[in-house]
Amino acid sequence: MSCTVCKTLNCTNNPLLARLPDLTSEQPTISQNNGDAMTTLSGPTNDLLHKFPNLYEKVFTVSTAPTCIELYQSQCGSLPRTALDIGSGPGRELADLAEMGIDCVGVDFVPMMVEYAQKNYPKVEFIQGDMREFRLGRKFDMITILGACINYMLDNADLEKALTTVLAHSHEDTVVIVEPYNTTSFVGTNTPPLEYVIPDGEFKAVGSATYEWSQKEQLISRVRTWRFSEGQDDIQDTYKQRLYFAKELQYFFEKNGFSVVNTVEHQQSKIYNKSLFLLATPSN
Ligand SMILES: C[S@@+](CC[C@H](N)C(=O)[O-])C[C@H]1O[C@@H](n2cnc3c(N)ncnc32)[C@H](O)[C@@H]1O
Numbered sequence: 001m002s003c004t005v006c007k008t009l010n011c012t013n014n015p016l017l018a019r020l021p022d023l024t025s026e027q028p029t030i031s032q033n034n035g036d037a038m039t040t041l042s043g044p045t046n047d048l049l050h051k052f053p054n055l056y057e058k059v060f061t062v063s064t065a066p067t068c069i070e071l072y073q074s075q076c077g078s079l080p081r082t083a084l085d086i087g088s089g090p091g092r093e094l095a096d097l098a099e100m101g102i103d104c105v106g107v108d109f110v111p112m113m114v115e116y117a118q119k120n121y122p123k124v125e126f127i128q129g130d131m132r133e134f135r136l137g138r139k140f141d142m143i144t145i146l147g148a149c150i151n152y153m154l155d156n157a158d159l160e161k162a163l164t165t166v167l168a169h170s171h172e173d174t175v176v177i178v179e180p181y182n183t184t185s186f187v188g189t190n191t192p193p194l195e196y197v198i199p200d201g202e203f204k205a206v207g208s209a210t211y212e213w214s215q216k217e218q219l220i221s222r223v224r225t226w227r228f229s230e231g232q233d234d235i236q237d238t239y240k241q242r243l244y245f246a247k248e249l250q251y252f253f254e255k256n257g258f259s260v261v262n263t264v265e266h267q268q269s270k271i272y273n274k275s276l277f278l279l280a281t282p283s284n
Contacts, residue, residue: 048226053113056090057090058199059198068177069097071262071277075175079102080102082105082142083102083142085105085107086131086165086166087152089108089147091118091124093146105136106127107126107127108126140170140171143166143174143175144177144179145176145178145179150162150244152241167256173281174281175280175281176278177278180246182274186220192222194209196209198226204228206226207224207226218242220240221240222239222240246276250278257284259280259282259283261281
């Protein structure tokens, strides 16, 4: 499945790419301060599930949309009229919200994710952009950053740029819902997800993950090996993400124009023991 010569996923000789030609558009240029982050944000280019959103949806089967509505209503009582999902991935959450009559826009960094979402959910607008810099020129009732997208902000400066983007799309009553990793899953006696399963289809596979933790940089590095059921070569994909504790994120939100109004642990999926959600509103 990886290139038989160089064993990487991105090589144009990769037979998987050849079989899914509609998902092989150009990669964006990724620039980050930290040299190593190239490999991380090549997460999009290096993470099997980012490159193939159809497989992402087979591994992560639970939509967070109902939780977002529950959390939004706990603040506002009503449904949002408009929603922006940052790091919208395959687009499933926004498709669910659009079914409720909410006017939705999704922004994601990876073109494959955007193309997949546009193709599968044509009623929702999906745009390619980087949360550190995009500007849509409109404001939304609810802004979500789900599925640990915020953990791609590897250093404080990137996080603050992302929060500036969120503020630029907020009006005074906007509710921001952020789902970082629950860092307690990575420390102490708790374990992060060790196994990822593509349960069926042409690329049925099990991905076994190991993690390294850099205390100094507060980064986790994951190495995951995918073993396929149909005699395909193994694939290894890697990522780095920054871990944030809830109080730390609260500090950055408050420094960048928000008040954190609630922090909630929530049972969400089989892969993550407990998801963590922070709810914030603009402070002015
Ligand atoms: C784990 S997926 C989560 C997808 C979806 N939100 C969910 O909860 O299922 C992380 C997503 O974040 C996106 N992403 C990573 N860095 C980003 C950035 N700088 N700006 C926008 N999206 C980004 C990736 O492309 C990927 O689609």
